[in-house]
Amino acid sequence: MNNHNKHYRQLSQQQRYQIYGLRKAGMSQKAIAQEAGVSSSTISRELKRNRTEKGYDPQGAQVLSDNRRRSADKADKRDPETDTIIRESLALGWSPAAISSRMGIECSGANRLSHTTIYRRISEDRQQGGLLHTRLPRYGKKRWKGGKRYRKAGVAAIPNRVDSSSRPEVVDQRSRLGDWEGDLVHGVNASLVTLVDRTSRFTLAQRVLRKSKEAVADALICMLGKVHSALTVTLDNGGEFADHDRVSKETGADMYFAKPYASWQRGTNENTNGRLRRLWPKRFDLATLADEDIQDGVFILNLTPRKVLDGLTPLEAFTGQRVALIT
Template identity: 45%
Template sequence: MHKQIRQYRQLIPSQRYQLQALHNKGFTQYQIAAHPSTVSRELKRNTPGEQYCAESEETLKDKRKKTVFKFRKHDARHEHILSEGLLMGGLLENIGYRMQLECPEIALSHTTIYRRIRENREAGGLFYQRLPRFGKTHWKGGKRKASQCLIPNRVDISQRPVIVEKRARIGNFEGDILSDQGTYLVTLVDRKNRLLLMAKTQVKTAEVVSNTINTLLNRISRVHTITLDNGGEFAQHEKVSQSTKAQIYFARPYTSYQRETNENTKGLVRRQWPKGTAFSPLTG
């Protein structure tokens, strides 16, 4: 059973008889399958009496198949909804949520929407070109020299408390810098509630950046941790730590996924101000 049930899908008769034998002998759901949720769902749906019966389940399954409501996934309105939503810059998750509110009878999950866009591309459509990260090029390790050697007393992210990874409390921030046409935006994002703090600077020296971070975080009542990348502009992190009483950690080079909240937020900012936009006219 461990090798057969990896993700939820309808069980075949032989698996149901295995499940019946193990369950009736007192094995737990975790002992029966690698994915206990599959076992749990099967038992809840198909145990009319005190014990699970594989033979009875086959009868129940056939009955459900004859009476189930077949939801028609393809609808002529989908193409128009996707076209308008992508044109307005909507995230696919948000398009899915709006469909659930405005037309629940034809609503699609965001994973189905991704699949529809892929199908549209294979058919010669252009929906994929309206995705916010279409065509983005990623750097590979070794292309650039990491500047972690420029950061004194750097504390690696491996020493960061586990609670930060769980997003269980407010006050754990991720920081980075956006730049365009000689002007910079210092960004700080809370991992739990996604609060964005942002300020403009004309230079990105370590002193200016540390002062800007302190000014932004003075608005926050409690800051537990800050996770930064390895840019030399964060060399005065100890000054920030002393002012905010926060522990500061640095992600490993070329691993932007370790600051995924900040990276995703910067992507949203770029949708408002694409590359090539001058930050200098911005105020605040």
């Protein structure tokens, strides 16, 4: 008999009866392994994994092994439908976490994949020469190293500034619609004024060719006039938001400002701006875009599922209406 097999094989029903009989005869695991023609580790693993409450039983051990193999086969089974969903969703800029969350809403149990499984599929595709990995939202992203910054930057340029620490507590709870975060996304020859609802992550954006406080205020008033709820707006400390009093008077929304360089106080807006940068990088000439192109990009953003929304899109969370995206 060979003491070791080069490749692990599943034990047969006959071998399990043999193991059972040899154990009843009082033989050691090493001796049983030699008689059965398998390694000692195989015997040890078998006795640990396939033992029932009544001890080791060859019939019960076979049932446990068969059930485990069926579960593994089901988990590893590739479905062309899920591969298509992954490919098309990545093409839309969805992250594996977003894809997984959306599958939880629209797909049956067998076709729901975890984000780790999706990452594994992408890795397998890369090993086979595929390019799915280049579709990952953060593929090739370079990170800023940081540096010294003036803690009160921009504050003096904003009259009647009210700090975000004065906001009502309900704003931090994200329990209602109408609490917005605003910023300016700079581009070549133009910029985007952006607003993001803190609860639904619904995004609004409007281009301005000048970064004057008047032009930015006009854009904020226009965008807030299109939504059904504008309760508060938390802004960056840039001087372009210095005309905030006029925005508040026209829209009825209370204006607040985050602390300088405390981007986490407008984390929703910062995350959204990063998503917009995937469409239009910093050196992109925003002036060359048609207004329809900008609104199409924002529409795609609002139809991207979010893990933080349990797989819903910002549009669905903001309007309360569901749409089918992957099925």
